[in-house]
Amino acid sequence: MQRMATFTPLRAGKSERASAGDELVRSQGDEFLLSSAERNLRTRPNGTYNFVRVQGNTRNDQHTYVSARSGHAGLAAGRPVLYAGTMRFDGGKLDWWSNYSGTYQPMAAFRQQAQLPDERFIPWQKLQMGGVGLQRGMFSDQRASVAPEKPQATRLQPPLPATGASSGDRGSGKAASAEPSQAAKPAAPSVSPPRAESAAPASSSIAPSVAPTSAAAAAKGR
Secondary structure (H helix, E strand, O other): OOOOOOEOOOOOOOOOOOOOOEEEEEEEOOEEEEEEOOOOEEEEOOEEEEEEEEEOOOOOOEEEEEEOOOOHHHHHOOOOEEEEEEEEEEOOEEEEEEOOOOOOOOOHHHHHHHOOOHHHEOOHHHHHHOOOOOOHHHOOEOOEEOOOOOOOOOOOOOOOOOOOOOHHHHHHOOOOOOOOOOOOOOOOOOOOOOOOOOOOOOOOOOOOOOOOHHHHHHHHHO
């Protein structure tokens, strides 16, 4: 691995504690988060910030710190600086970054050491010609916290109406009564009492003939 160059401050800057800024963490693509070790919180950067990328105890131990209030020397806190500049975010997405740093004045040729998307790099001279204010007092920090998603509350569905409920109750969405309806109860078998046998035979609707045949013949002889 090629040895990286480090930049020393060309002018005195205010020395601050190592936690003066938040660490820049890549989320995906051009999107980043700011991690605050003190508050144990991650936020989406939104605004213009100073940044420095510093060398740790080993070659692979590198970190980028940003702040809208602290200067580059304060962010570095005496650690070896691999790159320094300014950057602009819009809702966590990197808009542009530059090598603007009056303290370290890094050359654009070493911008790969910043480990930032090269297509977003704009030299500080071009930014100033475009009217972008790069003084620290003009920087802004308008980020918002990334709140964890709340679990969706499980909504209990009302019990289904009993089988014997009327259509009106079902349409109005009323909950069924705790006691089972009469229609839901099993019906008792219907037992008819035994029919009493009639003592006398049923009378016929057709009356029998009252006169015998012999009586009719005697009448004719008279």
